[in-house]
Amino acid sequence: MSPKTLYDKIWDAHVAHESEDGTCLLYIDRHLVHEVTSPQAFEGLRMAGRDVHAPDKTIAVPDHNVPTTPGRENPDQMTEDSRIQVAALDKNAKDFGIHYYPVTDVRQGIVHIVGPEQGWTLPGMTVVCGDSHTATHGAFGALAHGIGTSEVEHVLATQTLIQKKSKNMKVEITGKLRPGVTAKDITLAVIGETGTGGGTGYVIEYCGEAIRNLSMEGRMTVCNMAIEGGARAGLIAPDETTFEYVKGRPHAPKGAQWEAALNWWKTLYTDEGAHFDKVVTLKGEEIEPVVTWGTSPEDVLPISATVPAPESFKGGKVDAAKRAIEYMGLTPGQKLTDIQIDTVFIGSCTNGRIEDLRAAADIVKGKKIKEGMRAMVVPGSGLVRAQAEEEGLADIFKDAGFEWRLAGCSMCLAMNPDQLSEGERCASTSNRNFEGRQGYKGRTHLVSPAMAAAAALTGHLTDVRELMTENA
Amino acid sequence: MEKFEKLTGIAAPMPLVNIDTDMIIPKIFLKTIKRSGLGVNLFDEMRYERDGSEKPDFVLNKPQYREAQILVAGDNFGCGSSREHAPWALTDFGIKSVISTSFADIFYNNCFKNGILPIVLPQEAVDVLMKDTEKGSNARMIVDLEAQTVTTSDGEVFHFELDSFKKHCLLEGLDDIGLTMAKADAIQSFEEKAAQERPWV
């Protein structure tokens, strides 16, 4: 047999039907659903008199719209249209008999955090969700990608997706990361290298020593942003770190099933000599803490750099950079560390897990945020929140002047009341710095949790390593 | 879904690269539970002032492009979120085809589910088409799905590549779910086999 990549193996194990032209029906093991991209799909099912094919493999949780302030069970806290969307999910989950975590459930949270936490996401699975950051689940060696609402309806009705196979791309991060450099810096640095279209048409497998050394939380951060590089999915081969994380989760296999699963999972790696259509290699030691300066996730620079001149780019990017610099209110040549920040957001499916909160708390401990700064921590799930409270992280944040919120997407996309106002500038641990993403005319700089914490203390973009030496 | 045949229409230029789904339809309009009615908010933040008045400089507000059915766009159009609200807003406005050097994957797929034809062409071809859009409503571009060609108002023809299955579905206006349900046997036998091999799933 010819050597296969990890992607090839998972793909082959899930093809339910292949047509002559290579169009496949890919069987879907887990379908995650949230309130924003699903109402039209359920509506479509009802209109056609169709049922959910496999309700047992379908999990729903409201996250995008929900307020993150206390007392949110009271629907008056939501705008009318948000309330309707959440109520529609409540009803659809009930009517079609799918697993559901309502806002009143401590397990509620961002769909991409809840899935892994509850053991719904397992190695070798196919996972889809009507959300582009479904790539997150690739950290488990699961083939996971975002789909549109028509496809949500298709999966609900048939548990399959019509797909053609993507190409294989390898992203290798060799060596070790230096102190102060995190998974977020890796994933941003990769996008800086490949551009937001660099992964289009590919499934990326991340590998190399620096990836191996990451925790599951870090691996999820890396895969989460595969979509920002244009890839259909990001994957990391499962290993002991993965198995350790999965073991004992509520929906993970137990007993003899666990052993059987483990045996299969251990075969999920790229064979020696397997073919990749594209290879990108970065040296772990050379990655610095990075920030974005513009309005595309590819606008990445090391924190030690300066705002670029639009003329330094090529083609259509010259105008895009001009527009971005104007939108962001920056001047070419300005030092990134001179950029003043008025809001800090720590959260999202990229960086709302316990390890992210620990990293931020480490920097903040015993200090106060800059006067006048608005800073908030929004845990990715109710369970992350509970654990952070138990570990004393919540108190560290609160003592420093952060708001300590309930779980949800919050200011990652600002569909709920958490928004930037016009011209406000935010250091954010989320994944998109598009125009208006965090609020109309709001300005976003993407950073790691440690870098966000550092900016909250100093009031400007800051190299976190300077604060770390201070602490040591 | 409506069948896509031959389209003769006005094309509007949007040369900006990386036009993302937040630009196409900002999230505040995602709170709907319907598919229709999003056209008025297409490109909302680029198209309107905060008070709701139109920005005269925005391409689709210019008299010669108000009836545009084709967009000629910069690289990596539709990047960002999976929201199908983006193609819903485009169709609702009247856009039936978007031409660019590249599209984001999910957006590209979503277009086909909504009767929109996204066309990928090399930079040189897009440059020629971009130039052709400058003629505004004085010119008509022709998109022929069957022949897989785009023809400028001067008669210059560009051939584009397209997946045969996607082409077939668009031409016939086919419903994917119906097609897949016809393969229910294959799905069932897959499920039986998978239940043996991977019972923990």
Ligand code: SF4
């Ligand atoms: S946290 Fe942000 S990126 Fe993640 S699912 Fe929510 S809105 Fe999407």
